[in-house]
Amino acid sequence: ELKxxxxxxxxxxxxxxxxxxxxxxxxxxxxxxWYRQDPxxxxxxxxxxxxxxxxxxxxxxxxxxxTKARLSTLHITAAVHDLSxxxxxxVAGTAGNKLTFGxxxxxxxxx
Amino acid sequence: xxxxxxxxxxxxxxxxxxxTLQCAQDMxxxxxxWYRQDPxxxxxxxxxxxxxxxxxxxxxxxxxxVSRSTTEDFPLRLLSAAPSQTSVYFCASSYWRxxxxxxxxxxxxxxxxxxx
Numbered sequence: 001e002l003k004x005x006x007x008x009x010x011x012x013x014x015x016x017x018x019x020x021x022x023x024x025x026x027x028x029x030x031x032x033x034w035y036r037q038d039p040x041x042x043x044x045x046x047x048x049x050x051x052x053x054x055x056x057x058x059x060x061x062x063x064x065x066x067t068k069a070r071l072s073t074l075h076i077t078a079a080v081h082d083l084s085x086x087x088x089x090x091v092a093g094t095a096g097n098k099l100t101f102g103x104x105x106x107x108x109x110x111x
Numbered sequence: 112x113x114x115x116x117x118x119x120x121x122x123x124x125x126x127x128x129x130x131t132l133q134c135a136q137d138m139x140x141x142x143x144x145w146y147r148q149d150p151x152x153x154x155x156x157x158x159x160x161x162x163x164x165x166x167x168x169x170x171x172x173x174x175x176x177v178s179r180s181t182t183e184d185f186p187l188r189l190l191s192a193a194p195s196q197t198s199v200y201f202c203a204s205s206y207w208r209x210x211x212x213x214x215x216x217x218x219x220x221x222x223x224x225x226x227x
Contacts, residue, residue: 004153031214033216041220041221042201042218042219042220042221043154043201043218045215045216045217048214048215050214088153088154090153090154096142096161096207097142097144097159097205097207097216098144098156098159098169099144099146099154099156099203099216100156100170101146101153101154101155102153103151103152103153104151104152104153
């Protein structure tokens with residue numbers, strides 16, 4: 001059974017500083033997703049990582065994937081208030097499109 | 112394209128009532144799925160479908176039924192609502208048959224359900 005663990009569960013950030021969210025998963029997968037969710041809203045797709053060593057960047061967010069370690073990281077550079085949200089990683093099983101989600105990391109960026 | 116649409120946005124049910132949550136997509140996606148999100152948690156898969164006439168169970172299927180008679184629609188039925196089914200329900204769709212196109216999954220806006 002695929003299990004996905006995120007940490008930390010909560011991250012209080014100071015504006016301008018760098019932070020990392022970790023996503024560990026338990027079995028082989030060929031796809032890892034990062035989503036952002038604002039309160040009361042749906043999920044917004046940030047990144048899809050497909051292969052070992054994949055790195056994707058968009059603005060202040062950068063995601064990477066190490067399939068051997070079964071670990072993905074979401075790095076936030078110079079945090080700003082607009083990045084306050086909950087971030088989820090999700091892993092697709094090798095059998096198809098079923099996603100198993102981590103528990104989420106609630107990010108609060110303080111001025 | 113409207114993408115993935117869900118109705119209703121909000122619903123309050125009494126214990127024992129039944130209802131259907133609607134989900135539709137206009138992207139000709141083969142794969143559709145239903146997730147529930149409980150407070151402070153990630154999403155959990157309820158049921159999914161890889162095409163019209165084909166459905167299967169996810170992680171938390173008890174108390175829910177689905178059917179897929181068309182490519183576009185994938186309704187979720189609550190047979191006899193229970194307070195434990197109070198949650199936010201998200202529908203998602205994606206391509207299925209083509210590995211290169213399978214990657215992106217599109218989520219609907221969600222239905223917030225309260226069972227009293």
